[in-house]
Amino acid sequence: MHDVLGELGIDPDTVLVIRDRELLTREDRVSDEDVIEVRPVISGGARPTRMKCRRCKAPAIVELRRHNAAFCRGCFLRHVREQVKRAIEAYDMLGPSDRVLVAVSGGKDSLALWDVLLDLGYRADGLYLGLGIGEYSSRSAEVARSFALERRAGLVEVDLARDYGFDIPTAGRKGSRSTCAVCGLSKRYVFNRAAREGGYDVIATGHNLDDEAATLLGNTLRWQTDYIARQFPVLEAEEGLARKVKPLFRLSELETAAYAFLRGIDYVVEECPLVSGNTQLRYKEAMNRLESTSPGTKAQFFFGYLERAAPLFAEQDAVELAPCERCGQPTTGRFCAFCRAQAQILGERLGEPRAGGKEQGDRLGAPPAAADERAEREVVANLSEEVLPVEIYGTTAR
Amino acid sequence: MHDVLGELGIDPDTVLVIRDRELLTREDRVSDEDVIEVRPVISGGARPTRMKCRRCKAPAIVELRRHNAAFCRGCFLRHVREQVKRAIEAYDMLGPSDRVLVAVSGGKDSLALWDVLLDLGYRADGLYLGLGIGEYSSRSAEVARSFALERRAGLVEVDLARDYGFDIPTAGRKGSRSTCAVCGLSKRYVFNRAAREGGYDVIATGHNLDDEAATLLGNTLRWQTDYIARQFPVLEAEEGLARKVKPLFRLSELETAAYAFLRGIDYVVEECPLVSGNTQLRYKEAMNRLESTSPGTKAQFFFGYLERAAPLFAEQDAVELAPCERCGQPTTGRFCAFCRAQAQILGERLGEPRAGGKEQGDRLGAPPAAADERAEREVVANLSEEVLPVEIYGTTAR
DSSP: OHHHHHHHTOOGGGEEEEETTEEOOTTOOOOTTOOOEEEEOSSOSOOOOSOBOTTTOSBOSEEEGGGTEEEOHHHHHHHHHHHHHHHHHHTTOOOTTOEEEEEEOSSHHHHHHHHHHHHTTOEEEEEEEEOOOHHHHHHHHHHHHHHHHHHTOOEEEEEHHHHHSOOHHHHHHHSSSOHHHHHHHHHHHHHHHHHHHTTOSEEEOOOOHHHHHHHHHHHHHTTOHHHHHHOOSEEOOBTTBOEEEOTTTTSOHHHHHHHHHHTTOOOOOSOOTTOTTOHHHHHHHHHHHHHHHSTTHHHHHHHHIIIIIHHHHOOOOOOOOEEOTTTOOEESSSSOHHHHHHHHHHTOOOSOOOTTSOSSOBTTBSOHHHHHHHHHHHHHHTTOTTSOOTTTOOSOOO | OHHHHHHHTOOGGGEEEEETTEEOOTTOOOOTTOOOEEEEOSSOSOOOOSOBOTTTOSBOSEEEGGGTEEEOHHHHHHHHHHHHHHHHHHTTOOOTTOEEEEEEOSSHHHHHHHHHHHHTTOEEEEEEEEOOOHHHHHHHHHHHHHHHHHHTOOEEEEEHHHHHSOOHHHHHHHSSSOHHHHHHHHHHHHHHHHHHHTTOSEEEOOOOHHHHHHHHHHHHHTTOHHHHHHOOSEEOOBTTBOEEEOTTTTSOHHHHHHHHHHTTOOOOOSOOTTOTTOHHHHHHHHHHHHHHHSTTHHHHHHHHIIIIIHHHHOOOOOOOOEEOTTTOOEESSSSOHHHHHHHHHHTOOOSOOOTTSOSSOBTTBSOHHHHHHHHHHHHHHTTOTTSOOTTTOOSOOO
């Protein structure tokens, strides 16, 4: 198997190799008749081998190089749950009676998260946001619905086109923001609103260690100290803002992918077709290269930040939030970024300009100076949905 | 030329292409008879093109993508000198009457630095340290001497084997430190001692932007907050420690290489034969990849650190320095790290253990606990010679 991947020029650390619903290791032999699925995990830091399970000494099926460990199926699933429990406990993320809303994209991370939370006994409903990205979105909706049905869990559905009048491809074409920026903005907005309106205590997102490390790298390369300060596994609730937690931050992308596969979860393997060239992917690539020669680099980087550096960045100015004059969600301006984007995309007028004409609210959005500043913020916000613009998440947790 | 490099799989951003002592651009045509030198600059962020000089509109020979500019020979040399002047002024590095000691390895950076400082009218002597690394060292000594002769500048020579009884290959074999670690330690030690004993006001080293960005990346991936704090273009003098400055920190590796070439400086192109696999090179590689898709990444990262992040890291505890009981150079312990390494390499005894036996000074160096801690520090110190162990540079400048 190792030779086959070598011929194909595939880094064995970045894929799951599957034959007949079984994971193959580097050392497994394959014949000409075998149909093999090489399933990208986008990125990762571990690979399957013929080693023995660290816990029970049975043959291992997943190797985690940064832990210098390997696990059999059962012990690997246990390992994943343990890591999630550890994250939840260390940051006091969830209480047993909390109503949790899991932001579900249909990908491996969000479905794995939902699955683990249900198994751990949390009251976790899903939230699916329809983005209107053709086949990709319909398939995503499908897997989210069938997971909910199978697990008898609640699923809140919001559809951007139906409920807000635009879809993401249209927003990318018509809006002044990039497609990824307006998508991230819409997600943050809808997640928060749905959580508040549905009476949920907390939003859980499926950001994994690779996501967090790549985002931190991007923010650090620019020394965006305010974004760095806000990149925490928990963002506490504040006026108008729901609590947000990231229980998968201790698990790599390969671990969440292997977990979802081993649990038989049907997830959307394809990446969003609009995402190509995303800066975030370049940061993931850079981290993966470093990880491949020094396993543990990502964990050292992100956990080291949490332990030693986060306190240095924590003293950021809090911003004042007030309800958006249109939708009532919290914002630093008169209208929130989502309403401004929506009005621009739909060609609507957002209220009357205030006296002096220096306020947001004109048809084209904010005046030039503020627009520049916002554009710069959005380049960064673009990197990842958890890089939160001050308009939505103003202050730092912890 | 672009096609030729493509066939060879060479990134045109990382080499100087030379025919008959002339730089070639991507667009230049070459014939079968041409003898072409493709000279690595190790790494870089710019490439030559057929653009016009930004200043004088003559045909350009060097393109600097991160400046979105290109220069002819004369204006490029001027640009390099301007960047050095700007660095010196911004950080108040050198005064007109200062006696400057330039640490000269024989490579492009240190010779370019010496050259620029002499041209700017500074009283700059060179310091060459013989490391005893075979052909590499003898060639380095040669270019340092012939540069000094040509420019009628003073050259201080120290030879590790002659003056301290060991060379670097021996130290790598016999010592407990890695070769790069003991080499870095020896350089820092000798530079400081030579500067103090020769009555120099300041040591100047040839660290360029690529060096600084790669070191900062390594230190940041580990969140080594004390090393991050110390990575400044100026380290002020303190008890027993000479002032240190890095006037090339605004220039990329490709800029210093092009400068040295265009000025006709004979420099050692080869890397040290012992350096392969150096962690620092992996960080440079990572930065170069990011730079190639986003020109300016390195500058944004390092300058952004200096402007916005350095103050956050600046509050480190100062360490107490006292003279080494053997050589009198400053140290945090009883004997300095250099004397301990030297004693170990030469199999000598370093003084008598103090009562209680918990002091450094026994034949094998420090006791286990301290040795562990030191070993960990040295992994980091290893990254680059300007990552300064507390034993030599204890506190932060500014």
